[in-house]
Amino acid sequence: MTVEEYLRQNQESITEQCFAIADNGSKAIITIKEDSGNYVHRVSTVxxxxxxxxxxxxxxxxxxxxxxxxxNKVIPVVIFEGQKARIISFPD
Structure with missing residues (x-):
């Protein structure tokens, strides 16, 4: 599974977590870490x-x-894969 597939598969729950942060007046950020072929995400404030x-x-x-x-009013997704990191935007 790619990180993009992981995001699509978990989009509903991640979106709810992002809305909860936005409701408190903060900007949401999603971090995703690859762990032994699986992905683990965390939603927090920027x-x-x-x-x-x-x-x-x-x-x-x-x-x-x-x-x-x-x-640009998009939710950043920081992806940590091994010793590398990249940033994408959360899909609509």
Whole structure:
């Protein structure tokens, strides 16, 4: 299963979690980690997630991607696969 398939399969429950965060006046972010061929997701606020990132050049691209997603009113999805990370938007 790809991460995109995982998102589609779990879209309803993830959407409900994102709405709960938005109802509290925050912006939602989804993190997905690959764990032995399975995916585990977590929905939290952008503020909480970015507070955990060190403020250095290494994480600048990730911070910029998250900021860009929020400015474009899409929910960022940060995917951790092994030692790599990428950002996509949550599908409609």
């Amino acid at each position: 503020e909480k997630f970015t507070d955990t990132l060190p403020d250095n050049k290494f994480f600048k691209k990730m911070r910029d991607g998250i900021t860009n997603a929020v400015l």
